[in-house]
Amino acid sequence: MTRKAFVIGHPIAHSRSPLIHGTWITQYGIDGSYEPFDVSPDDLPLFFERLKTGEFAGGNVTIPHKEAVFALCDTLDPLAETIGAANTLVRQPDGRVHGTNTDYLGFLGNLDANAQGWSEGLDTAIVLGAGGAARAILVALKARGISRVHVLNRTKATARRLAEAIDGPFHPGGLEYFTEIAGAAGLVVNTTSVGMHGTAFDTLDLSVLPKTATVTDLVYVPRRTPLLIEAEQQGLRTVDGLGMLLHQAVPGFTAWFGVEPEVSDTLRRRVEQTLEH
Template sequence: MTTPYPRAFVVGHPIAHSRSPLIHGHWLAEHGLPGRYERIDVHPDAFPNFVRSLRAEGWVGGNVTIPHKEAAFRLSQVLTPRAERIGAVNTLWFEDGRLHGDNTDAPGFLAHLDASLGAGWPEATGLAGGRATLVLGAGGAARAILVGLLERGLDRLIVANRSAERAEGLTALDPARITAIPWDSVPARLPATGLLVNTTALGMAGQDPLTLDLAPLPGEAAVADIVYVPLETPLLAAARARGLAAVDGLGMLLHQAVPGFFRWFGRTPEVTPSLRARIVADLGGHG
């Protein structure tokens, strides 16, 4: 099956909530490129056959979201070193006749930190001087973010999760640089924390808030939350109230999309204020 223009997708189950078509549609229009980017709902049982038929169906690649990232990892013929380390794939494309897989959540998170805090944030937050990064949660997003922070050269990473066993599992990424702590030990670690990252669903619309007193954090610390509905979570509101730098979850979503767009459509797009404003408006203006 051939088409006169490149066709890419985002696949998940469910998928109706995905903002990826808006992001890539914005860039296609901005660059005046022919192409399509579509949502596809695929049940986990049907996902392997979906992936195997991509070339025959005329797809150039696409994004993979919950619950298919680990399956995409297993089905990719060529993996980037980052994807191998994370154990999950969110971006697929064809190159030299083979299906390649990458995980762009890690560089997407770091690019958003750079854009929000400035490239010197490890120094500004005290991370370069011995303070720790404290990551809350131990799911796939936490794993990707830890890999990104390791790639950036940070060497004091702490992970806390309600399930201590899952947190311990993440230390295998780099036992010399990652430490797991019990959830109830988080407050005691805040005075020596330069960057606090929430990767849990706490604070998301419909979920319980993340109740954490941020008073012990140093004044130079930054707080990041990967939740973007709402954009201003209770955690970020508390950080701003304390005068701390606050990094919302929308930027990670926008920046992780850049590498895939380049693979499928041949241009490197930019995350601009107009793109952000468009997505915020679609979220109901919760910016």
């Protein structure tokens, strides 16, 4: 029987998920499909009913629905509850919908694959931004046992609210605090939209970081953001955001189709070819 999965968003044409999952379906010879659906916020409950009837094995969720589906799921992974959003849905045999958030797994998988040993001996990390994406990263760093994570944001109050919302070793502050703390940081993570459309941080001095530090950016269009380019010029190890997109797709595919897929160089190149440079 053909197993069907989906990605929903509004809009959805930009999503690379159909390319990723479609490649795996072909590679592993699976009798299945993965389709994008543009679902407006008003139509989201109706689409959930289609999922519950068994039309789909499950699917992915992207902007702007990650928080909305959280309330529609019948059960939730504890980490998804902490993050406050779900990006992966799995229909259970009894028709109930289970929601998970695989962004933190994608983040960790990307660093583990492309910056091996990054967390060994890592005591201090800096997370730039305090929006929805930052929540998943904080959960990931806490799970990996990082003992001190600075959450820096243009608006200090927003960083403070995020740090208070998630129990952990999180220390909020403004972006201007970067220079003071960067000397002890082994990891810098950009979770903001800075880097898109040629934008760049104008207050970060990456030269203060230890030469052993790793800098990673969740932005993957362009793949080499101004932050990563500057980090490379400083001789720092860098990891782009595309790998997170690829690795976060693995758990969902495994749940829907029963095969754990590989994030290969071939798949990465296929997706890279579709990105704007």
